[in-house]
Amino acid sequence: xxxxxxxxxxxxxxxxxVAAPVVAMRPKRxxxxxxxxxxxxxxxxxxxxxxxxxxxxxxxxxxxxxxxGSALPPPSKVFKDTKELILDxxxxxxxxxxxxxxxxxxxxxxxxxxxxxxxxxxxxxxxLVGQSVWAMRGLDPLFQVLRTIPPLAWLPLSLAxxxxxxxxxxxxxxxxxxxxxxxxxxxxxxxxxxxxxxxAAVVQLNPLEFFSKIMIPAAAPYIFTGLxxxxxxxxxxxxxxxxxxxxxxxxFFIWDAWNSSHISExxxxxxxxxxxxxxxxxxxxxxxxxxxxxTATS
Amino acid sequence: MTAYLKLDHIDKIFTxxxxxxxxxxxxxxxxxxGQYVSIIGHSGCGKSTLLNIIAGLTTATTGGVxxxxxxxxxxxxxxxxxxxxxxxxxxxTVYENVKLGVDKVFARTKTRAERDAWVMHNLNLVQMAHAxxxxxxxxxxxxxxxxxxxxxxxxxxxxxxxDEPFGALDALTRAHLQDSVMALHQKLGNTILMITHDVDExxxxxxxxxxxxxxxxxxxxxxxxxxxxxxxxxxxxxTNTTYLKCRQRVLEFLYERHRFVEAA
Numbered sequence: 001x002x003x004x005x006x007x008x009x010x011x012x013x014x015x016x017x018v019a020a021p022v023v024a025m026r027p028k029r030x031x032x033x034x035x036x037x038x039x040x041x042x043x044x045x046x047x048x049x050x051x052x053x054x055x056x057x058x059x060x061x062x063x064x065x066x067x068x069g070s071a072l073p074p075p076s077k078v079f080k081d082t083k084e085l086i087l088d089x090x091x092x093x094x095x096x097x098x099x100x101x102x103x104x105x106x107x108x109x110x111x112x113x114x115x116x117x118x119x120x121x122x123x124x125x126x127x128l129v130g131q132s133v134w135a136m137r138g139l140d141p142l143f144q145v146l147r148t149i150p151p152l153a154w155l156p157l158s159l160a161x162x163x164x165x166x167x168x169x170x171x172x173x174x175x176x177x178x179x180x181x182x183x184x185x186x187x188x189x190x191x192x193x194x195x196x197x198x199x200a201a202v203v204q205l206n207p208l209e210f211f212s213k214i215m216i217p218a219a220a221p222y223i224f225t226g227l228x229x230x231x232x233x234x235x236x237x238x239x240x241x242x243x244x245x246x247x248x249x250x251x252f253f254i255w256d257a258w259n260s261s262h263i264s265e266x267x268x269x270x271x272x273x274x275x276x277x278x279x280x281x282x283x284x285x286x287x288x289x290x291x292x293x294x295t296a297t298s
Numbered sequence: 299m300t301a302y303l304k305l306d307h308i309d310k311i312f313t314x315x316x317x318x319x320x321x322x323x324x325x326x327x328x329x330x331x332g333q334y335v336s337i338i339g340h341s342g343c344g345k346s347t348l349l350n351i352i353a354g355l356t357t358a359t360t361g362g363v364x365x366x367x368x369x370x371x372x373x374x375x376x377x378x379x380x381x382x383x384x385x386x387x388x389x390x391t392v393y394e395n396v397k398l399g400v401d402k403v404f405a406r407t408k409t410r411a412e413r414d415a416w417v418m419h420n421l422n423l424v425q426m427a428h429a430x431x432x433x434x435x436x437x438x439x440x441x442x443x444x445x446x447x448x449x450x451x452x453x454x455x456x457x458x459x460x461d462e463p464f465g466a467l468d469a470l471t472r473a474h475l476q477d478s479v480m481a482l483h484q485k486l487g488n489t490i491l492m493i494t495h496d497v498d499e500x501x502x503x504x505x506x507x508x509x510x511x512x513x514x515x516x517x518x519x520x521x522x523x524x525x526x527x528x529x530x531x532x533x534x535x536x537t538n539t540t541y542l543k544c545r546q547r548v549l550e551f552l553y554e555r556h557r558f559v560e561a562a
Contacts, residue, residue, distance in 0.1 A: 195385035198355055201373035203399045203453070213398065217389040293389060 073264050081264035096248055096256065100272060106248040107238050108276070110166070114173025115234045119227060122178045126185020126226070127215065136186070147179035151237035155244055165245035169238065176237040177230035184229070188222025189215060217292075224288030231284045235277045250276075301364070302331040302489055303352070303457050308361035310347055321347050323515040325361070327508060329457075334483055334490045336500040338548065339510030340556070345493045348510075349461050352491065353379050365456055375403045378450035382462045384442040386434040392445050393430040396420060399453045420452040421445075423482060440471035447479070451486070460492040464499065473532065476503060484529055497552070501544045502530060509551045519556060522547055 058075050065074035073081065089101035128135045129143075154175050158168040196218055200210050216223075242251025250269055257265035310322040321344040329335050337345050350356040352363050354373035362369050365376065378399070386395045396417045404413055421427040424444040429437055434445070443463060450458055463479075464472040480503060483490060494500050500507045504524050511519040524544050526535065535541040 193385075195381055195383065196387060198353075198373075198379070198381065199385050199387070199398075201355060202353065202375060202377070202379050203402050204374055205402065209402075214387070217387070220389075 073267070078264040078267045081262070082268040085265065085268060096246075096252065098248060100250070100253070100269070103248055103250045103253045103269075104272060104276060107242060107250045110169050110242075110249070111173055111231075111234045111238050111280075114170040114238075115177055115231060117170075118174045118176075118178040118230060118234075119181060121174075122181030122226065122230070123185050123223060125178075126182045126223070127189055127211070127219075129182065130186035130189025130219070140186075143179060143182060147183070151176040151233070152240050152244070155241055159245075165247060169241045169245050169249075172237050172241045173234045177234040180229035180233065181223070181226040184222045184226025185219060188219030191222070192218045220288070220292045224284065224292065228281060228284045228288065231280050232277065235273075235280055239273060301328040302333075302366060303327075303329040303491070304364040304367075305348075305352070306361050306364060308348070308351060308358045308363070310344065310351065310356070311359045320515045321513055322351075322358075323517050325518055327518065327521075329489060329491065329506075331489055332487045333505045334492070334503055335506045335508060336492045336494050336504040337508045337510060338494055338497065338500045338552070339516065340512055340552065341495060343510045343513045343516040345495075345510060346461060349379070349459055349491070349493050352457070353377050353459055355379075375399060375453035376456045377459055378453045378455035379459045379461060380443070380446045380450045380463045382465050384434070384439075384446040386442055386445055386449075388434050391431050391433055392421065392426060392437070393417060395434070395445060396449045396452050399449055403453045417452060420448040423451060423485075424448045424478065438471075440467055440475055443467065443475060444478070447482070451482070451488075456489065458488045458490045460490060462493050462495065464496075465494075472499075477532065479503065480528075480530065497545055497548045500548060501526075501541060502532065502535065507544070507548060509548060509556075511556050520551055 062074045062076060064070070065072050065077075079086075085100055089099040091099045092102060125139070129139055130136070151172050154172050155168060158171040158175075159165070162168050162171065192215060196214050200214050205213060238249070239251040239254065242249035243255040246252050246255075250273060254266055254269045254273075257263075257269065305325050305327040308322055308325040309320070312319045312321055325348060327335075337348065339345050347356065351358045354363075354371055354377065357371055362371065364370070370377065386392075387398070390398065397413070400408075400413050400417050400420075404416065408416060418427055418430070421430060424447050426441060426444045426448060429441060429445075434442055437445070443466075447463070460479075464475055467475065476499060479490075482488070483503075492500075492503065501524055507522040507524060508518055509520045509522065510516050522544060524540075526538070526540055526544075
């Protein structure tokens with residue numbers, strides 16, 4: 001038992017010796033098949049519960065709406081009525097008589113345009129408000145009031161200004177989604193730790209380098225929170241705006257279906273609206289994850 | 299001896315509304331090239347404010363900082379700082395964090411390949427080359443501080459400013475890092491100014507220890523020369539009489555003559 005004891009003593013007695021090499025340990029990679037099995041299990045855990053709930057809700061809906069004289073169609077009838085729309089979303093009979101793909105794509109184009117504008121303007125204004133105390137004092141109260149105005153309240157004003165439905169709808173998207181982007185960006189910029197600013201000062205980054213190398217990455221988690229809320233709001237606003245401006249678009253498709261008492265088509269359209277909104281949200285969230293590269297919490 | 303870094307009658311008064319607080323009063327200090335100077339004092343005595351003034355991150359109310367006889371009052375890579383909490387940018391890798399400074403300082407004087415080699419050279423100095431592609435969140439606290447030191451060294455500062463660089467580390471890591479800093483100082487001959495509140499650390503590392511009185515209106519109470527030969531060995535010093543005397547002197551200053559007064 002003496003040997004190990006002396007050995008330990010020798011080791012502790014020379015702390016000033018050269019630093020021990022630090023070895024990077026990599027976890028041993030488990031075999032492929034095991035990884036696949038685990039992946040499948042994880043997917044099942046996530047996918048099965050919502051599917052079960054969905055099936056149950058559909059069943060309840062079917063039972064409730066099946067009786068004669070029911071105001072709303074049961075799922076089986078919805079499917080029967082809208083089979084053509086589901087199976088052929090790409091038809092185009094001119095005017096507004098088009099497949100759902102064209103309606104959704106028209107709405108998405110409006111959202112893409114309005115949302116891109118609001119992302120650019122929102123981040124720029126947010127940086128301004130976050131960086132400058134005077135800009136914040138001047139603009140923030142204004143933003144706080146303006147952001148409470150419901151999207152559709154802007155529509156008549158923008159129709160009066162643009163005298164056309166298309167730019168008005170885009171403006172409504174823009175004005176709806178810009179506020180959370182501004183506010184979150186400003187909070188993000190204001191919360192950049194003083195340490196990072198000190199580092200930038202010592203290294204002598206110029207304002208442009210500070211913006212691209214420190215400010216944007218440091219505020220990215222906040223900015224993406226704003227962008228994510230913004231995309232959700234734009235999708236909410238577009239459906240309502242399109243109901244009023246008419247033309248091709250999923251919003252007017254719903255309104256048109258109501259006017260022609262095609263309740264099943266409304267149900268189908270709502271289904272698509274939900275799915276697209278979900279995908280948009282996930283898209284921005286995914287983009288945020290890629291851009292902040294998992295550093296959001298550190 | 300010639301003054302390399304000179305603090306000339308520095309006063310610092312913080313003003314908030316009508317209330318003013320005098321933090322530093324008439325700080326005069328001359329540091330020679332290649333010296334390792336520590337500033338020690340109780341918390342709240344304005345050590346960090348003083349370091350920030352030297353770094354240019356805050357400005358002195360009156361007085362100024364002279365580096366090689368030229369006044370410096372804005373931050374710059376000639377006075378690189380190792381921050382207490384490492385302050386590495388979490389979205390950059392270890393390599394990129396060091397490179398950020400190198401790219402700015404040597405933008406004109408070094409080619410891309412030379413800059414890359416210089417970054418790796420400095421990572422090697424602190425034994426962190428193996429982690430070049432890791433992000434700060436993936437390495438330990440001691441490693442982060444090593445990278446922080448590499449980042450500062452890589453800017454080839456005239457004066458290296460250390461702001462309680464080992465404060466947030468556990469005792470073993472701290473000792474290890476102190477030895478590394480000592481070795482680097484021995485090898486590169488940098489002029490180093492370190493803020494600390496650890497008496498042993500100050501005596502072990504410094505050529506001179508600047509002891510500050512308690513704030514408000516903190517002054518330099520005493521400057522102690524540490525006449526210990528280098529290289530210094532931690533274990534040998536534990537029984538060295540000069541070391542113990544210096545240590546005793548600092549302790550007396552801090553705990554007898556300028557005892558920390560708890561704010562009521």
